[in-house]
Amino acid sequence: MRVHLCRKTARPAADEGMLDVAEGPNKPAVSRETAIPSVPPPKRHPYNQWAPDARALDLVGDKWTLLIVRDLVPGPRRFVELQRVLPGISTEQLRSRLNRMVADGLLTRQRYREVPPRVDYELTERARDLLPVVGALARWGTRWAWSPPRPDESIDIGAILRTAPGLAVPDGVEGVLEVTVMRRAGDLKRYVLTARNGRVELTERSAPEADARVAGPERAWIEALGPDASRTELEITGDHEIAEAFLDALAAGAVRDAAVA
Numbered sequence: 001m002r003v004h005l006c007r008k009t010a011r012p013a014a015d016e017g018m019l020d021v022a023e024g025p026n027k028p029a030v031s032r033e034t035a036i037p038s039v040p041p042p043k044r045h046p047y048n049q050w051a052p053d054a055r056a057l058d059l060v061g062d063k064w065t066l067l068i069v070r071d072l073v074p075g076p077r078r079f080v081e082l083q084r085v086l087p088g089i090s091t092e093q094l095r096s097r098l099n100r101m102v103a104d105g106l107l108t109r110q111r112y113r114e115v116p117p118r119v120d121y122e123l124t125e126r127a128r129d130l131l132p133v134v135g136a137l138a139r140w141g142t143r144w145a146w147s148p149p150r151p152d153e154s155i156d157i158g159a160i161l162r163t164a165p166g167l168a169v170p171d172g173v174e175g176v177l178e179v180t181v182m183r184r185a186g187d188l189k190r191y192v193l194t195a196r197n198g199r200v201e202l203t204e205r206s207a208p209e210a211d212a213r214v215a216g217p218e219r220a221w222i223e224a225l226g227p228d229a230s231r232t233e234l235e236i237t238g239d240h241e242i243a244e245a246f247l248d249a250l251a252a253g254a255v256r257d258a259a260v261a
Contacts (some may be wrong), residue, residue, distance in 0.1 A: 009243045059104050060130065063101040064089055069106070070134050074191075074204045076110070076120040087154045089201050101127075135166020148226055157181045157221045158204070160250060161191050165200045167249045178207040181216035193246050200249075207229050212238035214247065225250055 047054040060066055065088065071077070072086045084095060098121055101107045106127040112118040138160075149155055161179060179191040192207040193200060213236070217225070220233030229251040236243045 001119065041077065044235055060102070060133075062097065064093065065101065065106075065176065066130070066134055068097060068101065069130050070159070070162050072107070072121060072123045072127075073131065074202055077105055077120040079119055079121070082121065085159065089237055094166065096237060105225075114136065131166040133166065135163055135168075138163040138166065149222065155218065157218060157225070158189060158191060160200060161193070164202050164246070167200065169195050169198075169200060169245050169249050170199070173242060173245040175211035175239060176207055176209055177242055178210035178213045178244050180213065181221055182215070182217040184218050195242075195246070200201050208251075210238065212236065212240065212243040212244050 014087055029192065036133075046058045049055075057259075060069070066084060068082065071082060077084070077085075077095065082090070082098075083089065086094065089097075096111070098107065101156070102109050102121075106126055107121050107123055110120045110122065157258070158181070174197075176195075176196050177193045179193065181189045183189055183192075190206045190229075192203045192210065214234055216234040223230045223232075224234055224247065
């Protein structure tokens, strides 16, 4: 293994403090960050209030920041993959926001010396600590701002599922659920929700080990996760209790019932 420090002049400011690692003759060199500042640098336009919520909003209050956190929940993504799941963001907006989030210690950036160049972005522990905030925001949106899709809104069922790690499932519910969405383009997208020790994790893959499976076309998922929370067109197999627990955590009706209780 060969390790050497990168010259700072060869990187933009957001990449300073990186290590180059080459592992074996057939493996690409990788640039990794060496440290995250304990206190992020000041924002260009801060709220200038000595209050923890104002300090938090200095870091995550910009447009797209929390959605980037949400969309990196399953694991590292490349720049082009983030563009794909955030269809409303411009290339320059995304580049600027990612650079800022790296500088703020919310993301790590890993560069692979490949052709074409490859760069992966991943949540830090600081950013993963925001997942309950993302979940709470989703619950609030479901209670106060939810409706069927508007004509100009893009539809990605995965965007809703990626809020799951910030949501709660009933005590005692543990298991693995595989979700299959048959998208309008004709392709299948699979997600795996895992509940263990009161926590929910999400990955984007198939799950032969799943305890339960829920599958349906995109229109069925819109009905299930929309205001009516109708599951009549979804196919549930395996452990129905696990499947229903996950669906309840995501459903609009469950959020409204919890608010009333």
